Amino acid sequence: MKxxxxxxxxxxxIIYFGHSIDLELIERIAAFSHMVQERYQDKIYEVIPSYTTLLIEYHPLKIDIKELMQWCQSQADQIVNNKTLSSKSKTVTFPVYYHPEVAPDLQNLASEKQLSVEQVIQLHSQREYTVCAIGFAPGFAFLGTVDAQIATPRHAEPRLKVAKGSVGVADQQTAIYPQETPGGWKIIGNCPLELFNINSEPMMPFEVGDKVRFEPISREKFLDLGGVV
Structure with missing residues (x-):
């Protein structure tokens, strides 16, 4: 891989690590992101990892661009071809209330896939996901990949309002809406936790390369944690 x-x-x-989505590649991009930030620290403004690329915003008066590019080429080649990469990713677990009163697409998705609601919940919650990218809205993490049995296209017409905390599925991805926004993902649950707070450090509980799990909770637990029906 070049x-x-x-x-x-x-x-x-920008660094192109590949041309197709690969969860293992995403973990390597995340590891390289940490390396860049540790080496250059105050010389860079921002590092933005995504599915196959990494964008680096740097201070032009504090950095030698040729040195940066040479270092990135050398280290990126090594990290892509390293068979024993040590990951710094963490696993974050989010409580989710799976019920039609907060999940308008749960029953329909189950019917379309010829599954029970309980089976949809099980297939969604008994899987570990990788944070592939963060975007669309602050704190919106694209998580891959869902079980093929519940993979589903987005709505043809997005809703004007999707409730904060909504857990959705779109194609092979799943995500939690951190704020109330328009959106077309199929909603199958709701998470009562805060996913983005500009006054917190860190502002989000996850970053690209981290692992995410979902834990089904009761209505009572959902309300206790601040969920809104």
């Missing part, structure tokens, strides 16, 4: 390091502007460069 890594490409390309300059985007006077203050940014």
């Amino acid at each position: 890594v490409e390091v390309c300059r985007v502007s006077e203050t940014s460069l």
Whole structure:
């Protein structure tokens, strides 16, 4: 696999690690993200990992772009081909209330897939997901991949309002809506926890490369944790 390091502007460069989504590759991109931040610290503004790329925003007066590009090429090649990569990822568990009163698509999805609601819940919650990218809205993590039995397309027409905490499925991905926003994902549950707080450190409980699990909870527990029906 050949890594490409390309300059985007006077203050940014992008690294292409591959051309297709691969959960193992995402973990390597996440590990490289940590390496860049540890080495350059105050010389970079932001590091943005995604499915197959990493964007680096840097301070042009504090960094030698040629040195940065050479270092990125060398280290990225090594990390992609390292067979014994040590991961710094953590596992985060989110409580989810799976019930039609907070999940308008749960029953329909079960019917479409010829499954019971309980089977949909089991298939969704008994799987570990990888944070593939963070975007669309602050704290919105794209998680892959769901069991093929519950993979489903987005709604043809997005809802104007999707409740905060909604847990959705779209194609082979799942996610939690951190705020009330428009959205087209099929909603099968709700998480009562805060996913983004600009005044917290860190602002989000996860980052790209981390693992996520979902824990089914009762209505009572959901309300106790601050959930809204």
